[in-house]
Amino acid sequence: MSTPPRSRRLAPATVAVAGGRPPRDQGAPVNPPVVLSSTYTSTGEPGEDLLYARYDTETWWPLEQTLATLEQAELPGLVFSSGMGAIDALLRLAEPRSAIVVPRHAYLATLTAVREQADREGTVVREVDIADTEQVVAALRPAGEPAASLLWVESPTNPMLEVADVPALAAAAREAGALCVVDNTFATPLVQRPLTQGADVVVHSVTKHLAGHSDVVLGAALTSDPELRRRLHARRTTGGAIPGPFETWLALRGLRTLALRVERAQANALELARRLAEHPAVAHVGHPGLPTHPQHERAAALMDGFGSILTLRPAGGAAAADAVTRNVDVWLPATSLGGVESSLERRRRLAAEVPTVPEDLLRLSVGIEDVEDLWADLDGALETAARSLQAVSR
Numbered sequence: 001m002s003t004p005p006r007s008r009r010l011a012p013a014t015v016a017v018a019g020g021r022p023p024r025d026q027g028a029p030v031n032p033p034v035v036l037s038s039t040y041t042s043t044g045e046p047g048e049d050l051l052y053a054r055y056d057t058e059t060w061w062p063l064e065q066t067l068a069t070l071e072q073a074e075l076p077g078l079v080f081s082s083g084m085g086a087i088d089a090l091l092r093l094a095e096p097r098s099a100i101v102v103p104r105h106a107y108l109a110t111l112t113a114v115r116e117q118a119d120r121e122g123t124v125v126r127e128v129d130i131a132d133t134e135q136v137v138a139a140l141r142p143a144g145e146p147a148a149s150l151l152w153v154e155s156p157t158n159p160m161l162e163v164a165d166v167p168a169l170a171a172a173a174r175e176a177g178a179l180c181v182v183d184n185t186f187a188t189p190l191v192q193r194p195l196t197q198g199a200d201v202v203v204h205s206v207t208k209h210l211a212g213h214s215d216v217v218l219g220a221a222l223t224s225d226p227e228l229r230r231r232l233h234a235r236r237t238t239g240g241a242i243p244g245p246f247e248t249w250l251a252l253r254g255l256r257t258l259a260l261r262v263e264r265a266q267a268n269a270l271e272l273a274r275r276l277a278e279h280p281a282v283a284h285v286g287h288p289g290l291p292t293h294p295q296h297e298r299a300a301a302l303m304d305g306f307g308s309i310l311t312l313r314p315a316g317g318a319a320a321a322d323a324v325t326r327n328v329d330v331w332l333p334a335t336s337l338g339g340v341e342s343s344l345e346r347r348r349r350l351a352a353e354v355p356t357v358p359e360d361l362l363r364l365s366v367g368i369e370d371v372e373d374l375w376a377d378l379d380g381a382l383e384t385a386a387r388s389l390q391a392v393s394r
C-alpha cells in the first residue's frame, strides 16, 4: 500500500481520495484488490505474516489506514463487522465492578449493550446529559460510589443532537483515570477529530456517512495507543466480529466521495433547518447550526460544520409526524442515516427508544439531492399531514 507523501499533512478531502491505494508500479491496479482467501500458506512457527483471515487479511488494510489518517490516529484502525461489533469490543475495556458513564441519549443499541454488560459483569451504569460538562465530570468519581473506568461520549447524540465539550470531557476522564471513547458517527472525521481533542479511542458506524450509500454494514475503531489497539484486535479475533472483504472494499469505495457528500448534505441540512424553523406546521426544529440550538456556540467553536442530521417536531404531534412519513415521495421513510438519500423516521415508533425522546420527534438524515426537491417534498408532506389531522378533528 502506498502512503501519501508525509512532508505536508494532506487535507481530509484528499486523504479520502488518495488513501489506501496500491503502490504505483507499472501496470499495477489503482484500486486495492479484493482477496478472497480464508487462510494463507504457512509452515513452521508463524511470524508477522498473514496466517488466517479472522486474525488479519489484506483487504482490510487500505480502509484501516485511510480511516486512521482521517482521524489522525497514529496506528492503523481496526474494522469490524458492524458499528456494534466495534462498540461491543470497546465496552469490554471497562474494568469489572467499575462504572461506565454514558449519554442518556446515546445510540439505542449502545445503551442496551452497556446495560447488558452491567448485568453480566457488575459494572455500574451512570447515564448523563452529555452536553452538561459539570454533570458528566461529577459522574466520573462520585464519593462513595465506584469510579468510572470508561467515559462514553457521543456528539452530537442520536437522535437528540446534544453537543458535548469533547476536549473538556477527555481531559476530565484522563484525570479521573477513565478511558474516553467518542462515537464519531454523526460528525465524521471531516467535522470533528476527537483523537486530536484528547479522546483515547474513536468508534464509527461506517455503515452511515463513511460508507454513505446504505449498501453495507461495517464498523471501525481508531486509536493511537498500541496497548488499546492490541486489546481491541485480540477481542476482534476472539469475538469474530470481522467484516467480509467485499463489504470492506465497498466501504472504501464509498469513502472516496466523503468530502463532497458531507459538504452538500450539511449545506442542505442547514438550509432546510432554517426554512423549517419558519414553517407554520412545525413546532420545533433541532440542528446544531441553528442559533436556537442550546449548544450552537460550542458546536461552532469545536466542530468544522454542524452535520447533516436534524430533528423536527410537527405542530400536530405524533399523529402528524407519522402522517409526514407516509406522505413523502423523495425522502425515504426508514431507519438508519448518512446515506446519499435523505431519510426520516419517527423514533418513538420503536418501542425501545428512550422515553425522554419526544413522541412526535422525527429524525431527518439529509442527503445530497437538490435542496429544492427536498424542501418541496417535506413542505407538501407537512401540509398534507396538517390538513388530514384537521379533517379528522372536525
Ligand SMILES: *Cc1c(COP(=O)(O)O)cnc(C)c1O
Binding pocket: 082, 083, 084, 085, 107, 109, 110, 154, 158, 183, 185, 186, 204, 205, 206, 207, 208, 217, 218, 219
Ligand atoms: C448506527 C449507529 C451505531 C451502530 O452501528 P451499526 O453499524 O448499525 O452496528 C452506533 N452509533 C451510532 C451513533 C449509530 O448511528
